Amino acid sequence: MIKVDSLKHTFTIGKKDKENRIEVLKGINFNIQSKEIVAIVGKSGSGKSTLLQIIAGFMKPESGSILINNTEIAHFSEKESAAFRMNHFGFIFQNFQLLPGQTVFENIELPLKLKGIGHQVRQKKVQEILKKVGLVEVEDHYPNELSGGQQQRVAIARAMITNPPIILxxxxxxxxxxxxxxxxxxxxxxxxxxxxxxxxxxxxxEEVASIANRKLRMSDGFLVGGTQYAF
Amino acid sequence: MLFKDQILFVLQHMKKNKLRVTMTVLATMIGCSFLIVLASVGFGIQETMRNEILNQEQITQIELWGNETLTEEDKKFIEEIEHVNVVLKKESINSTIHSKLEGREGDSNGTFIDISAQKKLPSNLSEGRLPETTNEIVVGFHYAQSLLNETDKAEIERKSKAAQEEGGYYDGADEGYKGEILNKKVELQFFDETAEQYGEPISFTIVGILKEPTYDWYIDSSIVFHDELRNAYPALITSPTTLIYVDSLEHVMPVLDELKEKKYQVYSQVEQLEELDLFFLIFKLGLLFIGTIAILIASIGIFNTMTMAVTERTREIGVLKAIGASPNLIQRLFLMESTFIGLLGTILAIGVSYIISFLANAILPHIVSYALSDENIMNHDITFSMIPLSLVIIAGSISILVAIFSGWRPARKATKIQVIHALRQEL
Known part of the structure; x- marks a missing residue:
């Protein structure tokens, strides 16, 4: 499902004449099968967030390949990346990233709106998902009226409303x-x-990682441990 | 994203920033109203002047100039031009004509007119008929007023002095012959170019009185003679003119062009109308340019509002992009917002401009009349401000285009926002 091959990325920081290049990913290879829960673990600065952002298409890698369902996405344009994300990925962020001015219902239906799905279908789908995540009673609430757990449930509902095959x-x-x-x-x-x-x-x-079928451990830009399937 | 959802999304955001959006809409409205009202003055003055010209009876008339009288051959050629109704030959007598009636005297200008052609035209008489013989004449509307005796002259002098002292003038309307002048016999004396008497005084019968002139200030004491009388006075110096009457206003220019092509010296007030239109086109463009500056100033407000909106919503833009919104959609949403601001401001501006225009036309004549101490201004049909549909379309388009353009850069900025940076922003 996800096949990452020789993925490298370097950040350039500092002023132009005093540039400092930091290699964040130094040739990452791994493979993720469909229906897996894979945890990428590592200390802060190990490159795990950069890896996720590159897979998500938020930034382009310096080199390497990312195949998602046999589609090479590493060199997509911004527009192509956006379209691909809409159809293949759902996202859950640490700080939820809900829109404060929109209700729970509106936050969840947002990806459907972006996909151009009509009002009636949206209503039905959001109601279904609200039941699944147990948020029916707070559908008209705003994010700041919810607990952290409820907010993350909203984020999860939003991530899966379009039935994406992968949630990052x-x-x-x-x-x-x-x-x-x-x-x-x-x-x-x-x-x-x-x-x-x-x-x-x-x-x-590690406790979060414990629910995963597999763990991929990162350190200093390399995958240093975990179960990697052979290519 | 469905178009309807895009609109709702944008309106939701505008509602959230009600105060800021309202102030920007107001700024746009003021700018656009200024543009419309300013240009409406140009349209209003043009309309007044056009009406002034169009109300003149001679609007379908073409004047043909020349030192010599029109030949029969020329007349025939002109008469055969399509849409030409009548070709009227006139000869204005260069010297004055002295009138005597029941002990009163007066001087007038005289004209020989082709009576057979004149008969084909709508009547220009207020009373009576056109001359049928050479000893019949038609006189101007104020002819009787110009016939004075010594008492009248003294009275006019006295009243004129009094009027001058008050800063005005007296037109002698209260003096002159007061009886019925139609069918009266009047004795006329012609003069030659050296002001010597030409021929003996002859008695003429007044058979018609011309209509009152269009202009209030014009005193018409002229005399119209039958054209056949011209042969009896071959030594009279006259200025010949020919008037060509066209069937309608729209055919004046084609006839005029055809005559010019044949090297005739011609003039029509329609030409004046075209020159007027050209002048006012330039004038109105100038006003539009000045008015556009006001809109440009308002556009700074839109630019600020949109830049603030993008800055404030950076994280939201990041979320939208993360979940699949394309850069085009982000740009469109912001452009729609600036367009709505422009549209709302423009719609309000159109309404406000019509109100200002109405009030200007209702109030300004009173103010001008009071300032100039001239009550006659109130009687004139003066348009101070006029807002035609074309002005609404032009000003509206400028205003909305400027609004879109103002939102363009902030919208572009929104598309450039990096998802990662945006998501790191705190609420």
Whole structure:
């Protein structure tokens, strides 16, 4: 499903005449199968977030290849990346990234709106997903009226409303207390099992990583451990 | 994203920033109203002057100049031009004609007119008929007023002095012959170019009185003679002119062009109308240019509002991009917002401009009349401000285009926002 080959990326920082190049990814290779939960773990600065951002198409890699369902996405234009994300990825962020001016319902239906789906279908789909994540009673609330756990549930609902095959999660429980964290992790496991969604979770928390079928460990721009399938 | 959803999305954001959007709409409205009202003055004055020209009876008339009288051959050629109704030959007598009636005297200008051609034209008489014989005449509307005796002359002098002292003038309307002048016999004396009497005084019968002149200030005491009388006075110095009457206003220019092509010296007030239109076109363009500056100033407001909106919504733009919004969509949403601001400001401006225009036309004549101490201004049909549809379309287009253009750069900026940087922003 996801095949990453020889992925390299370097950040250039500082002023033009005093540029400093930092190699963040130094040739990453891995393969993720459909319906897996894969955790990419590593310390801060190991390059795991950069890896997720490149897979998501938020930035282009310096070199290497990323195949998603046999489509090479590493060199997509911004427009192509956006269209690809809309159809293939859902996102869960550490700080939820909900739109504060929109209600729970509106936040969840946003990806459907972007896809150009009509009002009636949206209503039906959002109602279904609200039931799945247990947010029916707060559909008219604004994000700031919800607890952290509820906000992350909204983010998860938004991520899966378009039935994407892959959900990319960047520290999905990083802003939650341990009890809420457990609830969210359980929800992820249920969705993986029931909806057959592939999850790629970036985390530094071993407990979060424990729900994954596989762990890919990163350190200093390299994959240093974990189970990698042979290409 | 469906177009309807895009509109709702944009309106939702505008609603959230109600105060800022309202102030920007107001700025746009003021700029656009200024443009429309300013240009409407040009349209208004042009309309007044056009009406002034069009209201003149001679609008379908072409004047043919020349030192010599038109030959029969020329007359025939002109008469055969399509849309020419009548070719009227006139000869204005260069010297004055002295009138005597019941102890009163007066001097007038005289004209020989082709009576057979004149008969084909709509009547220009207020009373009576056209001359049928050489000893019949038609006189101007104020002819009787010009016939004075010594008492009248003294009275006019006295009244004129009094009027001058008050800063005005007296036109002698209260003096002159007061009886019925139609069918009266009047004795006329012609003069030659050296002001010597030419021929003996002859008695003529007044058979018609011309209509009152269009202009209030014009005193018409002229005398119209039958053209056949011209042969009896071969030594009279006259200025011949020919008037060509065209069937309608729209055919004046083609006839005029054809005559010019044949090297005739011609003039029509329609030409004056064209010159007037050209002058006012340039005048109105100048006003539009000045007015556009006001809109450009308002556009700075739109630019600021949109830049603020992009800055404030950076994180939101990041989220939208992350979940699949294309750069084009982001740009479109912001452009739509600036367009709505421009559109709303323009619609309000059109309404406000019509109100200002109406008030200007209702109030300004009173102010001008008061300032100039001239009550006659109130009687004139003066348009101070006029807003035709074309002005609404031009000003509206300028305003909306400027609004879109103002939103362009902020919208482009929004598309350039990096998802990663945007998502890192705090609320």
């Amino acid at each position: 999660a960047d520290e999905p429980t990083g802003s939650l207390d341990s009890q809420t964290e457990q609830e969210i992790l359980l929800l992820i496991q249920q969705l993986n099992k029931n909806e057959e969604i592939t999850f790629v979770i970036i985390t530094h928390d």
